[in-house]
């Protein structure tokens with residue numbers, strides 16, 4: 633096999649989600665075979681992303697601008713916030729085009745066993761947004777897992793004093809990072825079928 637540069641490339645690629653050592657070798661080979669067309673553009677895109685992408689202080693989304701593109705869009709319903717577990721869920725809902733309001737990325741779910749408590753979640757910016765007023769509904773789109781349900785329950789009690797309507801998406805939807813695998817129709821149905829929490 634090749635020199636240390638190639639080994640290093642394969643090693644780093646192998647750390648990407650979804651890529652094992654074998655697919656990392658295949659990816660490296662594909663990139664190295666076309667350095668000008670593939671390897672350099674990818675390296676440049678990565679460098680640019682590393683330099684510009686940051687976490688939106690308002691909602692927790694990843695974007696090269698802060699507030700992010702979603703938060704800065706005046707055409708979105710400012711009174712409607714959809715709370716999701718991760719940025720992947722936000723992107724899935726955006727791709728499906730089923731939510732016309734704003735988002736809030738919680739950054740995880742409560743897990744007493746995993747040692748994740750309320751202080752580990754991105755909560756205070758959400759409370760600040762509710763305190764600032766103008767939010768009439770918060771949709772909780774968290775996982776159908778035990779942790780998701782626990783977080784949902786805890787969050788609806790925590791947010792109740794704000795006066796906003798707290799609703800949750802239709803049950804049986806495997807969210808919490810798994811929104812990605814749902815087709816757009818299912819996502820839309822889940823969001824439409826929300827009910828008071």
Ligand SMILES: [Zn+2]
Nearest residue numbers: 688691700703
């Ligand atoms: Zn944002």
